[in-house]
Amino acid sequence: MATATTNTPKVVPAVIVGAGRVGRALQDLGNGSDFLVKRGESVPLDFSGPILVCTRNDDLDAVLQSTPQSRWTDLVFFQNGMLEPWFHSKGLGDAGQVLAYFAVSKLGEPPTDGKTDTDPEGLTAAYGKWASAVATRLHAGGLSCKVLEKEAFQKQMLEKLIWISAFMLVGARHPGATVGAVEKEFRSEVSSLIAELASAAAAEKGIVFEEAMEDRLCAYSRAVAHFPTAVKEFKWRNGWFYSLSEKAIAEGKPDPCPLHTAWLKELNVVQN
Secondary structure, eight states, rough: OOOOOOOOOOOOOOOOOSSHHHHHHHTTTTOOOOOEEEEEEEOOSSSSSOOEEEEEEEGGHHHHHHHHGGGGGEEEOOOOOOOOOHHTTTOTTOOOEEOOOOOOOOOSSOOOOOOOOSSOOOOOOOTTTTTTHHHHHHHTTTTTOOOHHHHHHHHHHHHHHHHHHHHHHHHHHHHHHHHHHHHSSHHHHHHHHHHHHHHHHHHTTOOOOEEESHHHHHHHHHHTTOBOOOOOOGGGGGHHHHHHHHHHTTTTOOOOOOHHHHHHHHSSSSSO
């Protein structure tokens, strides 16, 4: 009797940079052939395949320095925030990226997917040369991942940036507030901020967002309601919107994000 063969795509072995929660989780989704690069170690020259970068944003310069330049096109960045200015400054214009909407609460625990009532098929998305390989790895672990073209990916990236910038800033105004509390108790504040940041991002990038962004971002907040709030990694998150404000004011134009600027000053994140 013939046995049925399954056509499950193989997980491509990868170099994984960063041995924290996300890096270890990605390694657990592999087939045992991955190469884990810890802090201070270099990316090997002779290991083909994607290089999955799972470090903090502020470690990215060091990661690039420890990666042979011939391998830069294989880099896939899992960081939150606005990476485009950094990519351009390093000549990485078309770098691979993943918007990871899955969460790993503790080292060694399996990731939980960021599926919401408005996006039940999942929000995680990948772009670039190794996008399909990343999607296959995540699918193997039961996680969702869409492969997107550049423009669609950029819109999703900006939505995630708006989410983290808006919810963290509103939460910081209300000490101890979780993401869920912001969505439930301070909805009008976060709604106003989302609209303001979305308008500024759309004008800066010359794009039109899909309808009902606020509903999508609030649905995601309900899915990760326990997350704490704090304004962190300013340069990579709220700092991009503040740079749009600074640029407009320097040109004698009105601030496109007046509420955002006022609340950053209120919390002394930026100076008056």
